[in-house]
Amino acid sequence: MKKAINLNFKQSIILILGIFVIISSLNFIKADQAEFYCAEKTINNEWCQMVPIEEVDTSYSYSRTSCEFTEYCSIGTCISVESGSCQTSPKTLCNPEQGGYFNSSEINQIEDCKKGCCILSNGARIVRKIQCTALSRHLNLVYNFIPSINTEAECSAQVASSNLGACIIETNSRRTCYHKTGGECQSSQGEFHEGFLCSNPQLGTGCLMSNRTTCVSGKNEVYFMDSCGNIANVYDFSRRASTLYWSYFPGYGNVELSTGDNLGNIRNPRHGYCDYTKGSTCARYDVLKDGLQAKPALGNYVCRNLNCRKSPLTGNLERKHGESWCSKPLEYFENAKPGDVSYLLYCYNGEVKYELCDHYRNSLCYEERTGTGANAISSAGCILNKWQECFGQDEERFCLGSDKKCSVVPTNEYPTNANTFILTEDATSKGITLSAGTEVQCIPKYPPGLKFWEAEPIIPSAVLDNLKNLELNSELSSICDISSDVCKVQYYRKSSGWLPWGTSVRCEGNNCLCIGLKDEDRIYNNDRGKQENLNNDWVIYQNDICTLTADCGGYSNTNPNPNFLDISGIFHFLEFAASSGRGGWGKVMAREGWWARRAHGTVDFTCKPWQPILGGEDCSKCNGQLFPCTEYQCRSLGKACQFIQGDSDNPLCIYIDDEDVIPPIINEREESLIEDYVYKEIHSPTSRKLGVEIEYTQSEDGCLPAFEPFSFGIELDKLGYCKFDYERTEDFDEMEFTFGNEDRNTFALNYTQTFSLPGVKHVQEEYESEETDAYEYGSLEEIEEFESIMELIRPSLHLNGEYEVYVRCKSLNNAYNIEEFMFKFCMEDQDDITPPIIRGFDWQNESPLAFFGEGETRKINVKVYINKPSQCKWSLEDKTYESMENSLNCQGEDEIFNNHLAYFCDGELTGLENNQENDFYFRCNSSFGVMNSESKRLTLIGTTPLDITSISPNVTTVKSGTSPVTVPLEVRTYAGYQNGVATCQYSSSGNPGTYSTFSNTNSQQHSTNLYLEEGSYGYHIRCYDNAGNSKTGVVSFNVETDTSPPIVIRVYREANNLKIITNEEATCVYSNVINTGCMYNFEDGQTMTRTSSNKIHSTSWDYRKIFYIKCKDEFENQPYGAGSGGCSIIIKPFEFE
Amino acid sequence: MNKFIFLRNKRGQVTIFIIIAILLILAVLLLYFLGFGPEIIAPSDETNPQMFIKNCLEDKLTDTIRAVSLRGGSVNPERYFNYNDIPIGYLCYTNEYEQRCVEQIPLLRAHIQEEIENEIQEDVIVCFNSLKESYESRNYEVQLNSGRTVVEILPNRIITRLNYVLTLKKGQTDRYDSFTIPLSNNLYELIVISQDIIEEEILDGNSNVISLMFLNQGFEIEKNLRDDGTKIYIISEMDTENKFQFASRSLVIPPGY
Secondary structure: OOOOOOOOHHHHHHHHHHHHHHHHHHHHHHHHOOOOEEEEEEOOOOEEEEEOHHHEOOOOOEEOOOHHHOOOOOEEEEEEOOOOEEEEEEHHHOOHHHOEEEEOOOHHHOHHHOEEEEEEOOEEEEEEHHHHHHHHHHHOOOEEEEOOOOOHHHHHHHOOOOOEEEEEEEEOOEEEEEEEEHHHHHHOOOEEEEOEOOOOHHHOOOOOOOOOEEEOOOOOOEEEEOOOOOEEEEOEHHHOOOOOOOOEOOOOOOOOOOOOOOOOOOOOOOEOOOOHHHOEEEEEOOHHHHOHHHOOOOOOEEEEEOOEOOOHHHOOOOEOOOOEEEOOOHHHHHHOOOOOOOEEEEEEOOEEEEEEOOOOOOEEEEEEEEOOHHHOEEEEEEEEOOHHHHOOOOOHHHHOOOOOOEEEEEOOOOOOOOOEEEOOOOEEEOOEEEOOOOEEEEEEOOOOOOOOOOOOOOOOHHHHHHOOOOHHHHHOOOHHHHHOEEEEOOEEOOOOOOOOOOOEEEEOOOOOOOOOOOOOOEEEEOOOOEEEOOOOHHHHHHHHHHHHHOOEOOOOOOOOOOOHHHOEOOEOOOEOOOOOOOOOEOOEOOOOOEEEEEEOOEEEEEEOEOOOOOOOOOHHHHOOOOOOOOHHHHHOOOOOEEEEOOOOOOOEEEEOOOOOOOOOOEEEOHHHOOOOEEEEEEEOOOOOEEEEEEEEOOOOOOOEOOOOOEEEEEEEEEEEEEEEEOOOOOOHHHOOEEOOOOOOOOOEEEEEEEEOOOOHHHHHHHHHHHHHHHHHHOOHHHHHHHHHHHHHHHHHHOOOOEEEEEEEEEEOOOOEOOOOEEEEEEEOOOOOOOOOOEEEEOOOOOEEEOOOOOOOOOEEEEEEEEOOOEEEEEEOOOOOOOOOOEEOEEEEEEEEEOOEEEEEEEEEEEOOOOOOEEEEEEEEEEOOOOEOOOOEEEEEEEOOOEEEEEEEOOOOEEEEOOOOEEEEEEEEEEEOHHHHOEEEEEEOOOOOOOOEEOOEOOEOEEEEEEEEOOEEEEEEEEEEOOOOOEEEEEEEEEEEEOOOOOOEEEEEEEOOEEEEEEOOOOEEEEEOOOOOOOOOOHHHOEEOEEOOOOOEEEEEOOOOOOEEEEEEOOOOOOOOOOOOOOOOEEEOHHHOO | OHHHHHHHHHHHHHHHHHHHHHHHHHHHHHHHHOOOOOOOOOOOHHHOHHHHHHHHHHHHHHHHHHHHHHOOOOOOOOOEEEEOOEEEEEEEEOOOOOOOOEEOOOOHHHHHHHHHHHHHHHHHHHHHHHHHHHHHOOOOEEEEEOOOEEEEEEOOEEEEEEOOEEEEEEOEEEEEOOEEEEEEOOHHHHHHHHHHHHHHHHHHOOOOHHHHHHHOOOEEEEEEEOOOOEEEEEEEEOOOOOEEEEEEEOOOOOOOO
């Protein structure tokens, strides 16, 4: 019988309530715990992240566990043999289709991923082993990898001085000489002289000493070049005429290198032994960068100084290349104010660069300076500021441990609820020495910054972990709250009862507000509720602790000497308004920074995040400093400061008043004007300023000179974005041009605009020429069209030379000025009396030229760009315009050159010489007869012929066991421009248009793979370098495939040996196991002895056994069924008996 | 009289012929100078299919390489940080605080190669179609077999191989088995340096750019720390315009509040 469960009413209610409570608590628990999933991919396209379920991309794997415990996101090493890379990566991203192979081990545990010294023929460096093999494959170079070498210095030393020498090649009764290694010379079939320079007179090569110097790619020094263009020894002026120095490489013939001044020969005009580690490297001499003193005594190259000059960024010290230092010493941040951040600076290649350690002082710069005097050098880095670990520390060894992240403050015997401990030995804190036995509490040594302007608190988990023992832990509203505290107060009054206004009370006991006061001292409670005569020491002390916690507490960061008690307007004095006696409580208020509540028996001090002053008058102080403004710095300058353009190169700290609908006020900017230009204000009849007129002070009528770039600008009273037009427009958007030549609509306070315009005479001349063409050569319709176009555009031609430029600017609030600001000017209406300016050429200065062969005309075409229509000439010598022998064609046409309109002349340059620098001098004469008084020089570099030193395959037949056969086609080039760096192509027919480029080219070695069937092949090779030198060659070879296994053509017995002869070179093995017969793997067989011809194979004669023999050739061709069956021959010796 | 008339007529005919001849000459001259004369066919790249394809695709290739280089290796990065109006892809990322980042594109070189291949594919088809049409218009018999586009990033160069087979027949037969476009660019080395940086970000949460620059002379590395803890790395090759930039977010300590 079922027993009914009967509940009375009370029990039912209890049950229902109980269920309700359970359900509620379940919900409470569920809502309280954050559920994070390891998502293979999130909806934000991030891989392997811990996210809530709503952010998971459910089309991929996910699970409610840490990523390290999942299969798809487990971390290992992704290896790519093709790329030569090893990367720590989650498994899911190591895609085999992209050539990735996943290894679950850590990167440093994988042999192929370990680093070592990779030696290639073009140098050595520390890389991973797999990268070394990839480099060798990609560069087509032989490599050697030494895993035991792990420093760059040791690795570089491995590169042997390589047995360089003079390689003499005789061609067509010419003896040409190059510096090569022995192997390279052999490939070129040259005559090699190890250690000799080509300029060694004994060799009779015709290569001589020269005064030319150059830099060499991959090396730091300045080198001499001989007259043949070969790189000789390091530039040393004192040995410029030394036959010995020009005869041998260092280490040969008693020639040793001199290191000059041993300090890198910075700007030394007489020595080229630059040293990168000492701050110098080879560079082409530039008077602006290197200075007059450094002008090389020979050639055009010098050891450039890579060190950094004194400046505010360098701390007004000269800094060495590679030196690093801090923007502020670490000690400064012991008393950091809101907005203070730490930068790491370093000198690299002559420039000072910087790196922000952290936006909120979670990382700070630490610097060490070693050496003395001129040898002193700083070394700095960003270190973590582990301030989180300081809170709640109650043991000295943890607080003042070796990592020095924390400091201590004495409790001063104030009552405190913070964790404290007693010092066992003396300690220094904030410059004060605390003796052993002092009770202290642990605080961060370098208080961190906060996002004090944000509402959402994020308290680092490390802080919460450390504070788990504190009662305050669960109630923290911010980091600052850690330094909140409570103390007891005890007042008594003469008589019991209420404490109305106007009565007095007395302090009693260990009362934090009364410390130092005697019991009998009176505290007056006046009729406005203010306390008088209280001792605020405890509150001040608490505020000090508060400010040392982080960006907390009440103080001003713009007042250099903040005094808590003197900061009026922010803090009030303590106010006491007692309202009742027993159980009564009083309230002590301050307006900002801290709030203290005094109750009967207790005073609460609450430490809150620091807040900046109201308003935004100081916002702009953040801009234009040595380092870009950050949001943290900007916000610290005022409550109304806003940070804009943060994710750009031009962040700004501004004060935006939302109610400000006034557009920027535009005024002319004096600093934008160049010398001899002035503004004159233009006013309306009612004296309202309309704009300015720009005048040229050197002309009588103030009109501007033609074709002379001039600039003018505007300044605004607030940030704006500005445009201009030549015509009046209805509104801002209609205006066509951005003021200041800016591409982006960034906001600024000032802008400068540059123009370069023709004069009246030039425009009229151009217009009249067009008019003449139209009327004289055009049809009636063309003339009509011309006239109608002219009617439209005549105003914009400015035939009278008068210009008006209208400007408008828009503020951040989108307010723009209705009335434009006007710039007015006129262009000169007179003959042009300024000389033309040669802006440039269509050749880059120091461009290489292809070698001119015998009988070839040595000339090239050139285009000269000038700023106005002119006639131009050139000469091989620097002389006056009239004396110059060669004229150019100048048609008065224009083109855009370097983003500016320019006129050009063209013509031919002749007299070019090979293997040397060719200087050409140009001068021009304007259409008004004004000539250049100085020449513009163009240097073009003659080169040597490009040479192909080897082509392979250099065998008659290429054989392979597969079809098609992979034939590597390889070429080596030499000389020409850049010592043989060239692009090579190949073609089977040699017909134009049929050439294909080598897969690996643009270097001195070139290679590509051909896949060919059996047959005879020939290829035409052509190579060319950047100077246009080219060289051709041919190669021919046969391709044979061998897909047949060797055949045993004879079997015989010789003495006690069984011998077989194969029809081709082979390796033979045998087995005697009858059960398996021929069904064994080749590797498991017993090897037969081979003779030197590799065709005769033998083993011991044994008539009792059967010999199951397999033979394979060099191409792995084996008998059919090889590996599991098939023999070349089965021999039964007993049949021979 | 008839003879005179005949003679007169004959002279008249000659005159007319002379006038007509002069007019004809003038007409030809006029046509020539006004551009209606026979077209002068200048040698063009279309006579060389290799050059044609190279010229047709070179700009697109260059632009694509520049775009992926500035965006962290992807044409359209999926997860990026916007800096200077450019979306810069994350190569290493964590959304958490106090955690080291997770590599997002471990096979970076292969990824970039694929991105370039995909981006230029349409242009490749268009260029080959143009090439085919240009030959067909000159009465060539053209056979074009399309193939794979393969981009290979190698030291100092980027090779684009188009495995198209073009056969041209007009009298003789010319066959072109593949087309190669080499570009001078050291993206290879920029990628290697980037991967070194990422490895340091994964292991240490940060990288030492000064050491890396000394190990890689000829390159400058800039590290730009953003407010949310993202670092923008910009690797530039000196004396060229080659640049590669990417974003990373690793071991970010939140500002306490």
